[in-house]
């Protein structure tokens with residue numbers, strides 16, 4: 001935890017970076033699973049604890065501040081006038097004061113630099129040392145969320161300042177990246193051709209950016225660079241054994257659809273590509289999202305501006321309200337210890353949330369209503385997730401946190417569940433005409449709140465009216481509980497179906513491989529056996545045949561010698577002895593003739609056998625051919641079966657996707673219903689709190 005000590009010591013500068021553990025091969029180590037303690041109604045003693053895990057800061061826009069507001073340290077007081085819808089059912093009350101506490105309050109005169117120094121700088125150092133971070137800006141439309149996160153040409157916001165500090169702290173990066181983020185927490189080494197592709201992609205995007213963005217942005221960034229260069233520089237640890245690269249991505253969630261802001265908009269026309277969420281090792285990430293490697297702050301800033309240009313293009317050309325989306329700019333640091341498999345990927349998300357709107361005030365129809373619904377729905381889910389986590393922690397419960405109810409919360413599940421650092425800058429516009437919006441924002445986001453009712457004469461409401469509030473409140477709570485259960489049940493079902501589909505696909509692939517291998521092995525063994533038998537039989541027959549031929553030759557030679565002897569004997573007929581010998585020789589010749597006949601018969605027999613063997617060989621060869629054909633037929637059948645299965649899988653997947661879409665639509669509707677109820681509930685709560693406070697004042701009056 002060295003960095004904590006260093007970050008408090010500003011003289012040493014936050015630029016004292018990198019935990020040396022990076023070089024000890026311990027890059028991908030996980031943080032402890034610390035749960036976050038987040039949202040409203042936290043008691044004083046819990047406040048400090050909550051502050052450690054999540055900071056919720058309030059920034060008040062530079063504008064004419066209505067006198068209803070009063071700021072004291074990290075507390076803001078709002079005097080709610082009777083004209084407010086929050087008091088519409090308690091007309092007898094003149095006004096009430098609500099106090100909201102935040103981790104820190106930035107008054108209207110706060111500068112971008114102050115906000116950066118207090119909120120982001122400490123997180124940046126942790127980020128470089130291997131902790132992920134998420135920063136969100138929340139508030140009503142026009143309250144200054146984008147101004148805080150991005151800034152203007154003349155007054156750069158958090159992202160450009162972050163980029164400049166980051167690249168000043170990191171060592172000089174190689175022009176060609178050697179590592180790249182893959183899935184949400186994975187890293188891969190790049191070969192030469194992939195590195196070249198990455199550089200080409202960056203160059204293309206930068207030249208597009210140069211054509212589209214206002215040149216003043218670059219100039220202002222450079223001015224900011226020179227201003228920031230007066231900051232004390234830190235000493236860096238040795239990075240020589242680590243390959244490091246910085247990548248950025250930029251996307252928006254509009255109407256619950258995710259769009260890449262780094263793909264040229266002109267190409268997308270009316271049909272903007274929708275990206276999907278996927279998970280790997282319990283990390284949710286956006287599939288096929290463009291990641292661009294950057295080697296300097298100015299490059300990353302130009303890419304950010306290009307994304308913002310795309311956002312504007314989409315809002316004016318593709319759909320008129322696209323700027324009302326959640327925008328997420330992510331900086332990723334990918335590191336690999338050279339020559340090892342030890343890697344680490346860290347990311348810093350900057351999320352500019354779409355403006356929260358009060359349905360009652362902005363009740364529109366058609367697409368505009370759907371858009372408002374989706375924005376409010378996802379913000380409501382965000383609030384519900386935070387509340388649910390807090391409840392679980394506080395009461396040691398195991399309630400299912402509804403992360404899956406919106407794309408935004410799914411994407412930030414790790415951060416929201418306390419595994420990563422998360423901070424929120426809540427923006428309000430303090431002018432009188434934005435009072436309702438601001439009060440709603442404060443109600444939603446404050447770390448703690450308190451109601452104080454001013455002493456005013458008031459008629460007591462009838463008891464039945466008060467009990468009807470309580471009834472409505474209980475009914476709302478019950479409905480909300482039921483809806484949440486139903487949504488969770490449906491989500492579980494979808495998860496199970498999806499798992500089953502994956503299991504089936506895996507099973508089919510394994511079966512295919514196994515059957516192919518088995519058939520191939522069996523056929524090969526039979527063919528080899530037949531070949532070996534035939535080879536042995538042919539060799540044995542050839543041997544025997546050669547021996548018999550040799551025997552025959554020997555016999556013929558012997559016969560020829562005897563013939564010569566007979567001729568010699570017959571030339572001296574008168575010799576009786578000679579006659580006798582002749583007789584003997586004839587007998588011998590006859591016996592040899594018999595033997596010759598035997599040999600000839602045996603030869604015929606051998607020839608027949610050879611013929612039979614040749615026939616067996618031909619049959620074996622034919623059998624081999626038949627087997628080969630059989631294999632081809634089996635293979636064809638198998639391929640078509642696999643194709644059928646593939647088709648079935650695609651159809652099942654489509655059915656699943658349609659069901660999921662329907663479910664998401666339904667969930668969005670339910671959540672919107674809830675949202676309206678929450679608004680009503682918030683008003684009822686205020687009235688109940690006011691009434692309670694008023695009652696105690698009345699009682700005090702009576703006693704005194």
Ligand SMILES: Nc1ncnc2c1ncn2[C@@H]1O[C@H](COP(=O)(O)OP(=O)(O)OP(=O)(O)O)[C@@H](O)[C@H]1O
Pocket residue numbers: 060061062108139140141142143144145146147148152323353354355427
């Ligand atoms: N603190 C501030 N100081 C000066 N100007 C500001 C400040 N906050 C906001 N503004 C200006 O107010 C206008 C609206 O702010 P911004 O666009 O940031 O609002 P937003 O909350 O992002 O709105 P939306 O949700 O509609 O996108 C901009 O012109 C911005 O420059």
